[in-house]
Amino acid sequence: MIWYHLFIPIIWINGVASSQVVQQAPAELVKPVNDEVKLMCTHKITHCNTILWYQRSKGETALKLIGYMYYKHSNVEPSFRHQFSLSGDGESTAYLHILSLKHPEHSADYFGAARALCSFAEAQFGAGTKLTVLETNLTVTPPTVKVLGASDKECLDRNNKKLPNKTLVCVASDFYPDHVNVFWQVDGEVVNNGVTTDRAARRTGGTYHITSRLRVPFKLWYSPHRNFTCTVSFFDGNNTVYRSSWISGAEAPQIQRERYLRISCNAKLSYTVLIAKSCIYGVFVILLVWKFQGSSERQNK
The missing domain is CATH 2.60.40.10 (Immunoglobulins)
Incomplete structure (x- = not known):
């Protein structure tokens, strides 16, 4: 399976696109030093036989491959073998075990992804798990x-x-x-x-x-x-x-209120003038109609 690693960049070079068909738990973890952690990734995608695990360190954008479960066979990258182990089944559910939280870089985001081992199709990613390893000299404090x-x-x-x-x-x-x-x-x-x-x-x-x-x-x-x-x-x-x-919300400044009142008064005045003009125009139309009818009656006689 050595040639398989040639295809790994195809998965994460496009970024982490979260999928609803791949579930990951828990979403967040805050743990003390020397504790152990177990993360879960599960899927129900037909023909997907592999679940991969990635780490994204704080302040970075690139994902680092930790390892993968191919069916029930686990493979952890050499640089991570002393820190992580994998278990489960790549066809359904796989677990990432952080053996001991002693390394500062363990505070990171972890992503599980499902795909077929020898496929060019993009991996389907879970939403991720945010893990923080507490520093011994600091206390958990809300904002x-x-x-x-x-x-x-x-x-x-x-x-x-x-x-x-x-x-x-x-x-x-x-x-x-x-x-x-x-x-x-x-x-x-x-x-x-x-x-x-x-x-x-x-x-x-x-x-x-x-x-x-x-x-x-x-x-x-x-x-x-x-x-x-x-x-x-x-x-x-x-x-x-x-x-x-x-x-x-704030009170409008005095200048704003005065301007508003001025605009309101002007609007009312304009509206009143418009109504007056409409009334005059209406009277004018009535007079024209009345005059036209009177002329028509005199001509008929």
């Missing part, structure tokens, strides 16, 4: 969350044109490890449009921080009754805990 309101200066672009949106910023800080997800709500409803979140948390010293931004329409922000909430879910190794912060 502190704060929402920052839109800046009053965020009104004009470089061409002095009014911007259509305002930006709210959510900052989650001082947490460890980096097992977090961020989502926004407006008046209790989850929103996705206009949301931009950092791709990964950044580390400063022994803790992490992450930011997320929500772009909201200009008029929506200047609605004091609106509530904008940022919630961060944090996995502490046993449970998922939630931390939230919220902010209400």
Whole structure:
């Protein structure tokens, strides 16, 4: 099977495309040093006889092949044989065993993938497992969350044109490890449009921080009754805990209110003038019809 390794780059060079037909568990793990880990990958794809396991180290994009189960035969790459072992059946379910969490590089993302051994077809990947090996000198700590309101200066672009949106910023800080997800709500409803979140948390010293931004329409922000909430879910190794912060919409600046009143008054005046013109036009049409009918009656006589 030595020639098989020639085809491995075909699988992961295209990236990790998650498949619904390949299931992987657990999704997240937070473990202390010297613990053991067992990850599972399962599929029900006809003619797939191989399950492969990959590692993606933190801060990297490339996947490294750990090994594969071909039917019930396991093969672990030489550089990983002292750290990992495989078991199970490539036709259905295979397990990745991390023998002892002593290496810093064990904190990584792990992906299982199913495919036929000698096929050129792309592998079907699971959603992945995020594993963090806890550092002995650090304590698991949930995030502190704060929402920052839109800046009053965020009104004009470089061409002095009014911007259509305002930006709210959510900052989650001082947490460890980096097992977090961020989502926004407006008046209790989850929103996705206009949301931009950092791709990964950044580390400063022994803790992490992450930011997320929500772009909201200009008029929506200047609605004091609106509530904008940022919630961060944090996995502490046993449970998922939630931390939230919220902010209400702002009062429109005085100049905005005066402008609004001026526009409203002008609109009402324009509407009144339009109605008056319509009434005059209607009277004019009635007079014309009446005059035309009178002329027709005199000619008939």
